[in-house]
């Protein structure tokens with residue numbers, strides 16, 4: 134057992150070195166409308182679209198961090214980073230300061246100019262993907278053109294080849310759902326054709342009622358079958374593959390459990406990782422509004438990072454008394470694959486559970502042996 138004295142507690146709560154990794158949101162706008170987009174639910178609903186982090190503010194933010202420790206910025210956020218009008222100078226600032234960039238993008242604005250800028254110092258680019266066919270792709274990523282996204286990816290991989298650059302590693306990121314799961318093996322083939330290094334899949338998190346039936350929680354056998362096919366192909370084509378765990382027969386509709394494990398015991402945010410939204414700092418996905426001024430342009434990041442709110446949160450977690458919100462941590466990396474609560478936002482979970490029960494009683498589910 135590790136014994137913490139007051140001095141240790143002080144260091145671990147109030148004098149925490151700056152994070153090595155920052156997620157920075159460059160805008161609240163997007164140029165397309167994906168059917169499942171979680172981001173659009175927050176910014177479009179609250180009429181928050183149209184905000185951009187300008188390059189001067191980006192520099193102010195970086196100067197407020199511990200630049201000796203900061204190694205990587207992840208440019209993803211809830212919208213489309215490449216829409217930021219200052220994206221070119223922002224990428225240049227990162228390059229000049231030896232800060233590695235990770236980018237998650239819809240790929241529509243990945244012009245040759247941006248691709249050239251990414252060469253050599255962007256470690257990974259993740260292109261969010263729909264299906265392997267134009268029809269499925271465009272039915273999910275509405276407003277994006279399948280051929281254009283593929284062409285942009287091909288241009289980036291050709292540029293890498295012609296300049297002998299290993300980086301960025303290019304990943305396709307499909308969101309797994311009923312309408313696209315059969316196309317996963319073909320996405321692996323496409324990734325190879327386009328010169329990508331990997332495919333990273335995540336399950337759909339349903340945040341609107343019309344998508345409830347798209348959740349693979351209701352199509353478990355089918356999901357497992359295509360995950361397996363994809364694994365075989367990825368091995369054959371030497372494509373890295375990240376997939377969710379397979380469904381097993383232990384599925385649960387226990388709403389009380391809600392799919393959350395004790396994630397707070399391994400919280401990756403309060404000590405190592407921070408999310409900087411255009412609006413201000415978000416300590417993690419669960420905390421949108423804190424009772425402190427988290428504006429990262431007005432305040433030095435390091436002053437926020439070790440303020441009383443952070444210190445108190447760290448103290449509660451270290452002493453085994455997490456606040457209620459941490460007990461139901463929403464970090465997708467720790468969710469239980471077999472629990473229905475992992476696939477729906479709290480708002481739509483009761484509806485999804487009711488649907489699951491209908492399937493069970495009417496024996497409509499082909500996946501009965503795996504359903505709850």
Ligand SMILES: C[S@@+](CC[C@H](N)C(=O)[O-])C[C@H]1O[C@@H](n2cnc3c(N)ncnc32)[C@H](O)[C@@H]1O
Nearest residue numbers: 169170171172211212213237238239261337338
């Ligand atoms: C909100 S987007 C922002 C970055 C960029 N616009 C893009 O699409 O890649 C970040 C990631 O979240 C994923 N995403 C959006 N809505 C989701 C949902 N309901 N369930 C699972 N992943 C989702 C997107 O596919 C994307 O990979």
Ligand code: SF4
Nearest residue numbers: 163166167170212239
């Ligand atoms: S491209 Fe990204 S931010 Fe835009 S709607 Fe799609 S998932 Fe949301």
